[in-house]
Amino acid sequence: MSRKFVCTPDYPVADTPSGKIRGYLLDDIFVFHGIKYANAKRFQMPTKIEPWEGIKDALGYGWTCPTMRDERCGPEVMTPHRYWPKDEACQYLNVWTATLDPSAKKPVMLWIHGGGFADCSAIELACTDGTAMARWGDVVMVSLNHRLNILGFLDVSAYGEKYANSGNAGLADLVIALEWIRDNIEAFGGDPDNVTIFGQSGGGGKVCSLLQCPAADGLFHKAIVHSGIHVRRARPDAETSKILVGRMLEYLGIAPEEIEKFEEVPYKSLVEAYNAVTPAMREEGYAVDGWAPLANGYYQGYARLDGFYEHAKTVPTMVGSCFAEFSRHPDLYKKYDLSEEEIMAYLTERYKEDAGKLAELFKAAYPEKSLMDLLVLDAHVRYGSLDHIEKRSAFTQAPVYSYMFAQEFPFDNGKPAWHCAELPFIFHNTALIPVCQQEGVEKLEEEMAGAWSAFAHTGNPNHEGMAYWPAYTPETRETMVFCDESAPRADFDRELIALAKKHSLGFTI
Numbered sequence: 001m002s003r004k005f006v007c008t009p010d011y012p013v014a015d016t017p018s019g020k021i022r023g024y025l026l027d028d029i030f031v032f033h034g035i036k037y038a039n040a041k042r043f044q045m046p047t048k049i050e051p052w053e054g055i056k057d058a059l060g061y062g063w064t065c066p067t068m069r070d071e072r073c074g075p076e077v078m079t080p081h082r083y084w085p086k087d088e089a090c091q092y093l094n095v096w097t098a099t100l101d102p103s104a105k106k107p108v109m110l111w112i113h114g115g116g117f118a119d120c121s122a123i124e125l126a127c128t129d130g131t132a133m134a135r136w137g138d139v140v141m142v143s144l145n146h147r148l149n150i151l152g153f154l155d156v157s158a159y160g161e162k163y164a165n166s167g168n169a170g171l172a173d174l175v176i177a178l179e180w181i182r183d184n185i186e187a188f189g190g191d192p193d194n195v196t197i198f199g200q201s202g203g204g205g206k207v208c209s210l211l212q213c214p215a216a217d218g219l220f221h222k223a224i225v226h227s228g229i230h231v232r233r234a235r236p237d238a239e240t241s242k243i244l245v246g247r248m249l250e251y252l253g254i255a256p257e258e259i260e261k262f263e264e265v266p267y268k269s270l271v272e273a274y275n276a277v278t279p280a281m282r283e284e285g286y287a288v289d290g291w292a293p294l295a296n297g298y299y300q301g302y303a304r305l306d307g308f309y310e311h312a313k314t315v316p317t318m319v320g321s322c323f324a325e326f327s328r329h330p331d332l333y334k335k336y337d338l339s340e341e342e343i344m345a346y347l348t349e350r351y352k353e354d355a356g357k358l359a360e361l362f363k364a365a366y367p368e369k370s371l372m373d374l375l376v377l378d379a380h381v382r383y384g385s386l387d388h389i390e391k392r393s394a395f396t397q398a399p400v401y402s403y404m405f406a407q408e409f410p411f412d413n414g415k416p417a418w419h420c421a422e423l424p425f426i427f428h429n430t431a432l433i434p435v436c437q438q439e440g441v442e443k444l445e446e447e448m449a450g451a452w453s454a455f456a457h458t459g460n461p462n463h464e465g466m467a468y469w470p471a472y473t474p475e476t477r478e479t480m481v482f483c484d485e486s487a488p489r490a491d492f493d494r495e496l497i498a499l500a501k502k503h504s505l506g507f508t509i
Helices: 131-136 149-153 166-188 202-211 238-252 256-263 267-283 310-314 340-365 371-376 381-392 441-458 494-501
Strands: 013-016 019-022 024-026 029-036 055-057 092-097 106-112 140-144 190-200 222-226 317-322 400-405 478-482 487-490
Touching: 013 166, 029 131, 092 131, 092 166, 106 166, 106 202, 106 441, 131 140, 131 441, 140 166, 149 166, 149 267, 166 190, 166 202, 190 202, 190 441, 202 222, 222 441, 238 256, 238 267, 317 381, 340 371, 340 494, 381 400, 381 494, 441 478
Parallel strands: 019 055, 106 140, 106 190, 190 222, 222 317, 317 400, 400 478
Antiparallel strands: 013 019, 024 029, 029 092, 092 140, 478 487
């Protein structure tokens, strides 16, 4: 089958207020890869791109942010990955759109990648390519890279005024990207007054952070959090950060009064210094692990524990997670060959005196599943998500919708949905993912991609191709469970999750 590709010296070109940008047309979608949306000096706030003359190319993905650990191989049948060259000047975004008509006013969906606040990039997961969603969901899709880990969230504020918000540099990149969307997205057919931010895992955490960031007020209008609410996101406090940076400077041979030299140290040397000084600090009792925004006025703190920022209460929001997330059990593949008595032996080993009650609650919540799946039920991300949803639903200015992705996949004799498993369905990209090739996948994909795009259009995820999804309220506690037979379930797993949480290992992402 032949496909259409067009890229001439002057077409397709988006005429933005900053200057002209050339992409390419593939079939019916205009694609722009690697648009620079900001500049930034290390540990400092980002600045806008200056206008230019002529036409700039956006034909290749921009730099991704350097990370503190090397990439790792994994089971690519589940979540295929892609990697790209890295550089600190990583403020680049990508756009997919069906039109360059400034009057089109299509909803805009900004995808924020996961990897905690430390790793990954806009293109790392192959299933988050925006082409299909731009076409099928009738939206303008945007994704971006921004500063992470040491570059994005190390608090250097004790060493100079220009570093006052260094603990939120990565978050500030997201804000200035939203400003870029406000100022330029009409040239790509988008509506700057109808922007939805959505992200998974750490990307969900970044969505939560933007909801708590006054500088982002009015720059987006709806929010979706995928598997992004856990325990409080750990980060060193101000005093610990001062000591940490001081020891890093000492390791690098930089005097505090020569702090500007810290801006020029090669990234690998920064990582080496951090890894060299943190073991002793841990032994001394300092909490030095974890990257997250810094509550300092710019960011208002972690909503479910510190309270919801007023503007966050007015933004329609969707929050959900996957059935198993990070949970695994080596014998799960046996689940359809075991008797209930044999399964209960596994459950008793795992859950001790609570095994019987948990089995009863699990059967009521998930009657269609093998009881063995209780061994991998996520009780950590779902616990945090439920707590957030319950507290957010107390405010009636805008709705909050709860979902659970509970699909089983044809892998290892029936694998429950893991961390990232929902993304091919959201992006209408199941055709790209080997493990998604199963009977009925098209129906579930259209339910989910349809719900996400409907929410971007209207703030309500309901559409004709799925069962009615009510907003979550303290009275009804409805959660849409997406699976072979998607349907809402009322207050179906709170008691189950609360009891299972006692036995959860717990983690932060």
